[in-house]
Amino acid sequence: MSTVGHDRVGARALLAGAGFRRLLHSRFAAQWGDGLFQAGLAGAVLFNPEREADPLAIAAGFTALLLPYSVVGPFAGALLDRWDRRRVLVVANLLRGVLVLVSALAVALGATGLFGLALVVVGISRFVGSGMSASLPHVVPVRTLVEANALATTLGSVVTVFGAVCAVGLRAVFGDGDVGSGATTAFAVLGSVAAAWFAGRFTAGALGPDEVNEPRETVRAIARGLLDGGRAAVRTPSVLAGFVALLAHRAAFGVALLLVVLLMRFRFDSGLGGLGLVAGLFGVGILVAGLTTARIVARFGRRRTVQGVLVLGAVAIVGLGLPLAMPTVLAAALLISFAGQIVKLCVDAAVQRDIGDDTRGRVFALYDTLFNVTQVAAVALAALVVAPDGASPGLILAAGGCYLVGLAGFTAVTRHG
Numbered sequence: 001m002s003t004v005g006h007d008r009v010g011a012r013a014l015l016a017g018a019g020f021r022r023l024l025h026s027r028f029a030a031q032w033g034d035g036l037f038q039a040g041l042a043g044a045v046l047f048n049p050e051r052e053a054d055p056l057a058i059a060a061g062f063t064a065l066l067l068p069y070s071v072v073g074p075f076a077g078a079l080l081d082r083w084d085r086r087r088v089l090v091v092a093n094l095l096r097g098v099l100v101l102v103s104a105l106a107v108a109l110g111a112t113g114l115f116g117l118a119l120v121v122v123g124i125s126r127f128v129g130s131g132m133s134a135s136l137p138h139v140v141p142v143r144t145l146v147e148a149n150a151l152a153t154t155l156g157s158v159v160t161v162f163g164a165v166c167a168v169g170l171r172a173v174f175g176d177g178d179v180g181s182g183a184t185t186a187f188a189v190l191g192s193v194a195a196a197w198f199a200g201r202f203t204a205g206a207l208g209p210d211e212v213n214e215p216r217e218t219v220r221a222i223a224r225g226l227l228d229g230g231r232a233a234v235r236t237p238s239v240l241a242g243f244v245a246l247l248a249h250r251a252a253f254g255v256a257l258l259l260v261v262l263l264m265r266f267r268f269d270s271g272l273g274g275l276g277l278v279a280g281l282f283g284v285g286i287l288v289a290g291l292t293t294a295r296i297v298a299r300f301g302r303r304r305t306v307q308g309v310l311v312l313g314a315v316a317i318v319g320l321g322l323p324l325a326m327p328t329v330l331a332a333a334l335l336i337s338f339a340g341q342i343v344k345l346c347v348d349a350a351v352q353r354d355i356g357d358d359t360r361g362r363v364f365a366l367y368d369t370l371f372n373v374t375q376v377a378a379v380a381l382a383a384l385v386v387a388p389d390g391a392s393p394g395l396i397l398a399a400g401g402c403y404l405v406g407l408a409g410f411t412a413v414t415r416h417g
Contacts, residue, residue, distance in 0.1 A: 014148050019139035019206070024152055026198035027132050030093060031156045033191020034125045035163025036170075037100055039279070040188065041118055043171055044107045044181035058261055059383035062254075063376050080127075080361030085135050085207035089128060089199035096124040097192030100185065108182025126368050128195070134361040135207035137352055147294050149348045154290020154341065161283030163191070168276040210357055229366035232359045238302075239354060239363065241413035242347035245306050247374045248406020249313060249340045252399040254378030256317055256336060260329060262390030268326045278333050285337030293345045302346050303414050307407060309339040314403035321396040378402075 015021055080088065103117040132152075140148040167184055174180035233239045264274035297305050313336055320332035347367070355363045386392045 009144055009147065011151055014140060014144065014151060017139060019202070020148065020152075022198055022201055023132060023135060023139050023207075024155070026089065026093075026195045027129075027152060027156045028159045029191045029194035029198060030125065030128050030132075031160040031191075032163040032166075033096075033100070033188040033195070034122075035160035035165075036167045036191065037103075037121065037125075037163075037185060037188035039164035039167035040170070040181060040185035041103070041107070042275075043167065043176065044178070044185065055258070055262060055383045055386050055388065058258065059379050062257070062379045080131050080134050080365065081209050081358060084205055085131050085209070085361075086199060086202040086204060089131050089135075089207070090196045092124050092128050092131070093192045093196035093199065096121055096128070097189045097196070099124070100189045100192060104182045104186035104188075106182075107185050108179050110178045126372070130361065130364040130368055131207075133348065133352070133364050134209075134357075137357065137360075138206065138208050142353065145349055145352045149352060150290050150293050150345050153345055153348055154286055154293075157286040157341065158283045158290075161279050161286070163188075164279045165276055168273065208357055209361070228359055229362035229364075232355055232363050233366060236350070236354050237413060237416075238350040239347070241410050242306070242343070242350050243367070243370065244409040244413055245310060245343050245406050246340075246347050247370055248310065248402050248409070249343050250371055250374045251378040252313060252317060252402035253336065253340060254375035255382045255395050255399040255402075256321070256332070257375075258379050258382050258386060259321070259390045259392065259395060260333065262386065262388070263324070263326075263329060266389040267324070267391060270326070274326075278330065281330055281334045282337040285334045285339075286341045289338045289341035289345065293342050296342070297346065302350075306343055306346055306410060309342045310403050310407040310410065313339040314400045314407075317403070318396060318400035321399075322393055324391050324393075 015024075099117065099121045103121055106117060133149075136149060136152065137145060166187070170184040170187060171180060174183040233243060260278055261275065264270045264278065268274060270277075293305075300308070316332050316335035316339070320328040320335070351360065351363050351367065382392075382395055386395060
């Protein structure tokens with residue numbers, strides 16, 4: 001693991017930087033809109049009385065929300081390391097806003113081909129997210145990256161959850177049919193417009209890249225983006241080990257997410273309100289992780305911290321999931337989100353600190369690509385064997401096993417790195 005040091009200066013000192021505040025504002029606006037859009041679309045497809053949903057339909061919905069970056073990731077990384085990131089953030093956010101409105105209109109009209117639009121909208125959202133992550137080292141000192149990333153990522157994730165909660169509230173106002181779902185989804189455009197406005201306040205070139213280490217031909221640069229990101233990650237043990245741990249978590253989380261949706265809808269009969277409660281607990285877990293990760297890493301080191309939370313994830317998903325009762329499922333959701341967010345913060349910091357600026361965008365693009373492919377694959381495979389009401393103890397045990405496989409892989413890479 002990297003031995004590069006890091007300082008803890010406190011949130012107040014970090015927020016004193018105008019560039020960091022501006023990037024945070026853009027991130028928060030974008031992620032609020034993402035949370036609202038995804039929850040609005042999920043409600044339209046999965047909890048709409050005018051539509052039917054079964055495990056395979058739910059898996060298809062998650063695919064639409066998670067797969068996009070797997071398609072555009074190889075292209076996005078090269079573009080983020082080639083083009084002015086400030087301009088990319090402005091244009092991408094505005095384009096996303098237009099497509100959010102198109103998606104909302106399609107929902108309101110009762111269209112069935114929503115997954116294609118969702119793929120594009122969420123793909124752009126992932127592109128924006130990678131751009132912001134790659135830009136962070138340009139607005140804070142390198143030695144404060146761990147703390148700055150914890151603050152930005154954690155609060156951003158909480159804002160995403162808040163956006164989802166707003167969608168639940170808007171559905172209560174507009175109704176849960178097609179027209180009401182469309183109206184709810186349309187509100188997400190506000191986040192895109194605000195994110196573009198905040199990003200536009202940076203000067204040209206302020207977010208990098210400082211150097212361009214790519215072929216002059218754009219097509220060739222794009223085509224090799226994923227490969228370059230993979231090479232950079234493999235050459236950096238701290239990043240490679242982090243990828244192993246995070247992918248294990250996302251596989252387990254994908255299985256758990258499908259089970260929770262089915263349990264809430266069919267076994268506990270709590271509908272979208274129950275999922276809203278789960279989302280709120282996810283937010284609490286993420287927030288607690290953000291407030292404690294820097295202290296935990298400083299006390300135990302990054303390696304022992306990641307190992308510990310992988311064990312916590314395995315114990316939580318098996319011990320609290322197997323009773324198949326709503327209180328224990330909610331407790332598992334809280335602990336799993338806490339563990340997963342700590343792993344993510346450690347991986348983010350490793351990429352930002354240990355990968356050069358000329359390839360950082362491509363590594364983040366690879367990161368998001370693998371992140372989403374893993375979860376999509378886990379959801380899809382689980383959908384083939386899951387019980388109709390989500391009561392599948394075998395899948396719960398398999399999810400716990402994913403954490404243990406991740407623990408073994410992470411330990412092996414760090415030991416030989």
